[in-house]
Amino acid sequence: xxxxxxxxxxxxxxxxxxxxxxxxxxxxxxxxxxxxxxxxxxxxxxxxxxxxxxxxxxxxxxxxxxxxxxxxxxxxxxxxxxxxxxxxxxxxxxxxxxxxxxxxxxxxxxxxxxxxxxxxxxxxxxxxxxxxxxxxxxxxxxxxxxxxxxxxxxxxxxxxxxxxxxxxxxxxxxxxxxxxxxxxxxxxxxxxxxxxxxxxxxxxxxxxxxxxxxxxxxxxxxxxxxxxxxxxxxxxxxxxxxxxxxxxxxxxxxxxxxxxxxxxxxxxxxxxxxxxxxxxxxxxxxxxxxxxxxxxxxxxxxxxxxxxxxxxxxxxxxxxxxxxxxxxxxxxxxxxxxxxxxxxxxxxxxxxxxxxxxxxxxxxxxxxxxxxxxxxxxxxxxxxxxxxxxxxxxxxxxxxxxxxxxxxxxxxxxxxxxxxxxxxxxxxxxxxxxxxxxxxxxxxxxxxxxxxxxxxxxxxxxxxxxxxxxxxxxxxxxxxxxxxxxxxxxxxxxxxxxxxxxxxxxxxxxxxx
Ligand code: MLC
Ligand code: AMP
Numbered sequence: 001x002x003x004x005x006x007x008x009x010x011x012x013x014x015x016x017x018x019x020x021x022x023x024x025x026x027x028x029x030x031x032x033x034x035x036x037x038x039x040x041x042x043x044x045x046x047x048x049x050x051x052x053x054x055x056x057x058x059x060x061x062x063x064x065x066x067x068x069x070x071x072x073x074x075x076x077x078x079x080x081x082x083x084x085x086x087x088x089x090x091x092x093x094x095x096x097x098x099x100x101x102x103x104x105x106x107x108x109x110x111x112x113x114x115x116x117x118x119x120x121x122x123x124x125x126x127x128x129x130x131x132x133x134x135x136x137x138x139x140x141x142x143x144x145x146x147x148x149x150x151x152x153x154x155x156x157x158x159x160x161x162x163x164x165x166x167x168x169x170x171x172x173x174x175x176x177x178x179x180x181x182x183x184x185x186x187x188x189x190x191x192x193x194x195x196x197x198x199x200x201x202x203x204x205x206x207x208x209x210x211x212x213x214x215x216x217x218x219x220x221x222x223x224x225x226x227x228x229x230x231x232x233x234x235x236x237x238x239x240x241x242x243x244x245x246x247x248x249x250x251x252x253x254x255x256x257x258x259x260x261x262x263x264x265x266x267x268x269x270x271x272x273x274x275x276x277x278x279x280x281x282x283x284x285x286x287x288x289x290x291x292x293x294x295x296x297x298x299x300x301x302x303x304x305x306x307x308x309x310x311x312x313x314x315x316x317x318x319x320x321x322x323x324x325x326x327x328x329x330x331x332x333x334x335x336x337x338x339x340x341x342x343x344x345x346x347x348x349x350x351x352x353x354x355x356x357x358x359x360x361x362x363x364x365x366x367x368x369x370x371x372x373x374x375x376x377x378x379x380x381x382x383x384x385x386x387x388x389x390x391x392x393x394x395x396x397x398x399x400x401x402x403x404x405x406x407x408x409x410x411x412x413x414x415x416x417x418x419x420x421x422x423x424x425x426x427x428x429x430x431x432x433x434x435x436x437x438x439x440x441x442x443x444x445x446x447x448x449x450x451x452x453x454x455x456x457x458x459x460x461x462x463x464x465x466x467x468x469x470x471x472x473x474x475x476x477x478x479x480x481x482x483x484x485x486x487x488x489x490x491x492x493x494x495x496x497x498x499x500x501x502x503x504x505x506x507x508x509x510x511x512x513x
Contacts, residue, residue: 004154004177006074009219010035011149018195019224021064029064034071041072044143048103048124052077052150055101055160059083059092059110061130062205062229069105070211074158077150081160082206086466089113095162096121099172099361108134130229154178160361161208161303164409172361173304182354183306184216186326190310191272197223200243202231202252208303209277209405214247233259237266245272249405250280250437253296257287267292274299277405278437279393285319298322300393305377306355309391321390329353331391332376333384346384346394350376401430401438406468408440413471416464417442422452427480428471429493433501441497442471443480451476473500
């Protein structure tokens with residue numbers, strides 16, 4: 001028994017003075033500083049009765065202390081449940097009732113709204129702001145540190161990440177210590193991370209990309225991170241000269257390319273830019289390489305599996321593809337009957353490997369629907385493998401919109417819209433959006449003669465759904481197009497409303513410009 005992931009990330013560092021985080025105010029947090037913070041947080045968590053296998057939920061702004069809380073959960077073998085800071089209290093209430101965390105850590109601004117949620121779930125509520133104030137900091141400061149890690153196995157659960165589904169409730173993907181560690185090890189080798197690397201970290205830390213890919217990989221290699229609170233063009237341009245690597249969603253790269261100040265001069269020294277979480281347009285790849293001389297390395301993954309494929313470090317990074325299956329990952333393309341398709345044909349992408357999760361929390365039926373007996377996970381992504389082995393994702397079977405790297409399931413929004421006064425039914429689609437890749441559009445059918453009041457609907461949607469899920473445009477129609485089976489033809493809607501965001505005369509405004 002060993003504490004596998006924590007040990008690999010922090011526990012075995014010989015040089016504790018090595019930098020881990022470079023903060024915006026010039027402060028450097030070393031590996032040793034972080035280990036001390038972790039011991040103090042662990043002491044507090046254990047003093048509050050949290051034991052191996054208990055859950056802790058966090059909805060906090062990105063900060064070193066929020067990151068330390070993740071590491072402390074690994075250290076104490078507590079299951080960490082990070083939640084998108086955009087989620088509304090309504091949304092949080094579901095995750096909390098499902099995962100039953102013993103402690104919820106949230107921003108002081110959300111305390112009042114989440115108090116009833118915590119009380120109902122019998123969970124303790126602590127607050128932690130971006131400036132690291134709040135009751136969490138006080139509880140940690142007054143606790144006795146627990147420097148010893150709690151022993152655990154590679155099969156022990158490390159994290160729950162919730163993913164929505166095409167139907168029904170969100171599912172808590174259970175990821176083990178071994179899932180996270182094996183994926184980080186493979187990526188560290190594939191992308192040649194070393195202790196010399198300085199990763200420009202502008203991603204959120206409540207998803208697989210920013211937390212597991214970016215942080216675990218950098219720490220496993222002993223490197224450091226320039227720790228930005230989020231993505232904005234100015235601070236990223238200011239930090240680039242000090243970085244060696246950057247990981248981003250496609251929106252990061254299109255926003256950088258929109259700036260004249262993003263030049264070869266500012267980025268030429270970089271070792272690696274990677275992209276994922278959403279398709280990178282081939283034209284963005286080409287534009288980027290023309291501007292900087294760098295071929296963005298695109299990779300493909302998901303919450304349930306971590307990373308599955310990657311373009312090569314050496315060799316051609318082929319635009320429009322997601323590269324080859326990673327070492328240890330089996331990838332196959334199957335037809336509707338589940339049988340493997342001949343090479344080159346398009347079908348469902350399935351993956352198997354040490355990276356693949358063990359199932360959805362308390363949902364054995366859902367797990368069985370998506371995880372085959374031979375341990376292949378049915379991704380919901382459609383793709384093909386070419387004669388050279390490059391994987392191309394050609395679409396999704398799941399009804400999913402990916403906007404700025406966030407997943408949005410139309411069903412969840414349609415359910416909220418269907419309940420609105422004056423709405424008979426609603427269809428939600430994603431259409432091309434220059435900034436976010438896809439933007440959400442709602443098409444409503446009026447219930448009766450008068451048109452539904454869109455402002456009233458927007459106000460209710462704002463209470464119930466996280467901001468990135470809210471439709472950016474609404475249309476009211478007499479009826480929805482349906483096929484002979486009565487199913488709404490979303491492809492027809494996508495054709496009809498495909499230009500919604502192109503027609504805008506408004507230039508897109510980005511934070512930091
Ligand atoms: C913000 N908004 C979004 C949005 N982000 N709308 C749609 N899609 C998004 N992704 C809303 C805001 O609420 C605001 O609405 C308006 O759009 C403009 O906001 P902004 O200021 O331009 O947004 P910004 O704060 O700059 O955020 C954009 C972003 C961010 C791209 C930087 O979304 C981001 O960090 N995305 C990364 C997502 C990510 O890490 N995904 C990894 C998932 S893991 P209003 O109405 O309030 O004005 C995964 C596995 C894998 O997928 O393979 O990696
Ligand atoms: P999530 O559930 O947030 O982990 O999102 C996973 C989904 O994002 C995958 O199933 C894909 O549909 C999509 N995705 C991730 N990386 C890529 C990529 N490089 N290209 C296309 N789609 C991607």
